[in-house]
Amino acid sequence: MEKILDLIAREVEAVFAGCGYDKKYAKVTLSNRPDLCEYQCNGALAAAKEYKKAPFLIAEETAAKLAENKMFSAAEAVKPGFLNLKLKESYLAGYLNEMKKDAGRFGFEAVRQPKKIMIDYGGPNVAKPLHIGHLRSAIIGESIKRIGRFVGHEVIGDVHLGDWGLQMGLIVTELFHRKPDLVYFDQDFTGEYPEEPPFTISELEEIYPTASAKSKEDEAYKEAAMQATFEMQNGRRGYRALLSHILNVSVTDLKRNYADLNVTFDLWKGESDAQPYIPDMVQKMKDDGYAYISEGALVVDVKEETDTKEVPPCMILKSDGASLYNTTDLATIVWRMKDYHPDEIIYVVDKRQELYFTQVFRCARKTRLVEEDTKLTFHGFGTMNGKDGKPFKTRDGGVMRLERLVSEINEEMYQKIAENQSLTEEKEARETAKTVALSAIKYGDLSNQASKDYIFDMERFTSFEGNTGPYILYTIVRIKSILTKYRAMGKNTADAEILPARSESEKALMLEISRFQAAVENAFAETAPHKICAYIYDLANALNHFYHGTKILTEEDENVRAGYISLLALTKDILEKCIDLLGFSAPERM
DSSP states (O other): OOOHHHHHHHHHHHHHHHTTOOGGGOOOEEOSOTTTOSEEEOHHHHHHHHHTSOHHHHHHHHHHHHTTSTTEEEEEEETTTEEEEEEOHHHHHHHHHHHHHSTTTTTOOOOSSOOEEEEEOOOOBTTSOOBGGGHHHHHHHHHHHHHHHHHTOEEEEEOOBBOOSHHHHHHHHHHHHHOTTSGGGOTTOOSOOOSSOSSOHHHHHHHHHHHHHHHHHOHHHHHHHHHHHHHHHTTOHHHHHHHHHHHHHHHHHHHHHHHHTTOOOSBOOBHHHHGGGHHHHHHHHHHTTOEEEETTEEEEOOOOTTOSSOOOOEEEEOTTSOBOHHHHHHHHHHHHHHHTOOSEEEEEEEGGGHHHHHHHHHHHHHTTSSOTTOEEEEEEEOOEEOTTSSBOOOTTSSOOBHHHHHHHHHHHHHHHHHHHTOOOSHHHHHHHHHHHHHHHHHHHHHTSOTTSOEEOOHHHHTOSSSSSHHHHHHHHHHHHHHHHHHHHTTOOTTSSOOOOOSSHHHHHHHHHHHTHHHHHHHHHHTTOTHHHHHHHHHHHHHHHHHHHHOOOTTOSOHHHHHHHHHHHHHHHHHHHHHHHHHTOOOOSOO
């Protein structure tokens, strides 16, 4: 089903061409003066020079033709040469009825040439709890994944665990100090290692910071950790068994925490999965003449003549031969290309890492780790700040655990729901609070342009008024309540057609619905979930304006009432589809 703007543009192009003007001047846009018209074309102003004719005369000529078209209720030329258009109510109703027939997609046509896209949007370190620094990557990445799949692409999400390097050696070293008799430290042991891990997730999360603090004060301790890291990376059997336990315990806990955010990954790969690809990758970079020794380290030059700022070489190996994040990320690209051959890889990461990823991407292209048409995309996001404008912290100044943040917002929403006394059963109130709290967190984040920093304001984000997740959910629940009452009258909400609008508020709602396809298409094209937030906020406002000005269930004309109900049902379905693309859902009651 074509977008309504494309259908309008086609009619305007035909009229321009019929009047002897190039159809390139027939570009149609949403009106920037909705009080005057719904769509506009300013092409007459540009065409005037080529055709040596007053722009108003061109606009007047084309307006006269368009006024005869069954699509428009009004086509008006306005000086100095604007063309103002309004859709005919019957045409708009027909368009919405076609959307309604296409349940679940609402006329959105999947791309004809789907791509394979991988998204790197997790990045947690094993053995550490998730903190609020992980929130934006997870929320934004999950939404981009969902939007991409709806558009029709094959999208693969990878958590990309931090499971390699000194942190692993620190854990092994501290565990040795606490439990030296564990079989994992016996180099002569040749049997099967225990299936049960020698620690819980709580113990593991305490072990790492303890070990990290010790390594900063005790040089011998740090040396032991570095040696343990070296031995683990070189295949020491007991240490690899411990690594397996660390991963299993951590990933189980990470999955639980991500599930609370309604975030899932197709792949739970980590830096360790890229290690087998490093030796051949490094050797090829040397053999092909890209990598060379500089101050003892192996590097690849990635600067370009057009650079206005210095871009340092990409370091591949340190002077002692150890790999770095660069090495691992490049090797990760190698295995992604080998196993999945994606058309694009999107990295949803902190925008402060832009220079780093510029180096990695350039290195990957220069050394031909990817094909010429493989797209590597850096999608940098800003920081989540407190009301003081500084990075969000706990009250005592520490980094807040993500689990704690979610718990606090759940409790805040529960208190608000309890105060409203709309849900008397505590279990339902608690479950509803969790659902609404997630909307507050995700919408609060996604409604901002990803690259910008934003203020996390719990009071505002949990409000049922204004541009918030709870407001969107409240609108959906309001519609559900009306539909439930209508069904209680013995009526079927799916039978009736949407009728031509009888009021300005009804037509405004119908116009917003008709723009669904364009909103989703633009959101994906610009990797911008905030565009869907903007769309559903406008849609919710239009619905509520229509609701407050219209007698729906008490409308005496049964056909009109059924048409209203059908319009509300379509609005609800589209709102629910959009919030699903953002990664949250709506309760039945609030």
